[in-house]
Amino acid sequence: MIDRALWTELHGLFFGVFFLLATYALVLECVRYSRHLPLPEHVAAWERVYLVGASICGWLAVITGTFLVYPWYRAPMVSGDIRLHPKFLLLAHAHTAPLHSIGMEWKEHVALLAPLAFTAAALVWTRCRVALREERSLRKGVLVFACVALFATGIAGLTGAFLNKNAPVESSFSANVEGQ
Amino acid sequence: MTQLIEDTVSATKATASASAVLVSAAAGCLSIGLFYLLGDKSAACNHLLSIYPASGALSGVLVLGLLVWFVCWVILARRWSSRPPNVATAMRMAILLLLGSLLLTFPPFVRLL
Numbered sequence: 573m574i575d576r577a578l579w580t581e582l583h584g585l586f587f588g589v590f591f592l593l594a595t596y597a598l599v600l601e602c603v604r605y606s607r608h609l610p611l612p613e614h615v616a617a618w619e620r621v622y623l624v625g626a627s628i629c630g631w632l633a634v635i636t637g638t639f640l641v642y643p644w645y646r647a648p649m650v651s652g653d654i655r656l657h658p659k660f661l662l663l664a665h666a667h668t669a670p671l672h673s674i675g676m677e678w679k680e681h682v683a684l685l686a687p688l689a690f691t692a693a694a695l696v697w698t699r700c701r702v703a704l705r706e707e708r709s710l711r712k713g714v715l716v717f718a719c720v721a722l723f724a725t726g727i728a729g730l731t732g733a734f735l736n737k738n739a740p741v742e743s744s745f746s747a748n749v750e751g752q
Numbered sequence: 753m754t755q756l757i758e759d760t761v762s763a764t765k766a767t768a769s770a771s772a773v774l775v776s777a778a779a780g781c782l783s784i785g786l787f788y789l790l791g792d793k794s795a796a797c798n799h800l801l802s803i804y805p806a807s808g809a810l811s812g813v814l815v816l817g818l819l820v821w822f823v824c825w826v827i828l829a830r831r832w833s834s835r836p837p838n839v840a841t842a843m844r845m846a847i848l849l850l851l852g853s854l855l856l857t858f859p860p861f862v863r864l865l
Contacts (some may be wrong), residue, residue, distance in 0.1 A: 646807075
């Protein structure tokens with residue numbers, strides 16, 4: 573029963589971290605070309621593949637988070653071991669309760685904005701090059717979208733790390749092994 | 753001359769298309785915030801948003817937010833292909849919607865409403 577730990581790692585450490593790095597790279601590219609350099613007319617094939625891959629990673633992070641990891645996190649208390657129910661484990665102590673009421677609530681919703689903003693920015697960046705070269709306000713718009721994607725991913729990653737440290741999503745197997 | 757006109761037309765089309773992508777994405781983001789607010793304030797809305805019961809209202813917020821994005825994208829792309837918008841105004845609108853969505857996903861702010 574290592575599936576929960578594996579999916580949680582894939583969600584946060586693989587899809588999430590790669591997407592965080594990609595949003596940071598897009599912000600840097602936007603800043604570079606919006607102020608200092610003329611935007612090249614064509615997008616390199618590798619850059620196109622990179623942006624598509626990053627968008628897919630962002631959506632996979634959101635989909636695995638929403639439909640796999642989150643149900644394990646909020647599963648209702650059926651067994652007696654509170655360690656198998658991260659939400660209830662956090663709410664059981666006054667000093668960790670804000671991690672759910674603010675941290676998790678913020679993470680689960682702000683994270684949805686990140687791939688949406690990134691995908692839109694990446695679409696414009698790769699497909700509307702002529703317009704980007706001509707319109708300064710469009711370049712500024714793409715930069716803001718990339719910054720919002722970076723901010724949202726950063727919040728989701730940071731709160732995710734705190735949550736996993738205080739109340740990791742565990743299977744009954746790993747909880748039993750630790751308990752012995 | 754013909755080339756110049758063609759370039760101008762393609763630049764205008766690309767600008768309209770880029771504006772449609774960004775404004776519709778911002779509308780999708782804002783709708784995510786609004787659906788979260790609705791689910792938080794009303795038990796009936798929360799129940800309706802629970803498309804996948806194991807994830808609760810979050811599943812509905814995600815699916816409906818994406819739906820709003822696609823519908824807005826189709827509508828704006830069609831409308832603006834014939835009548836291109838003022839790009840600066842469209843970008844201001846997109847940024848405002850996006851910042852509004854950031855505010856609406858912050859739980860302490862939502863609890864104040």
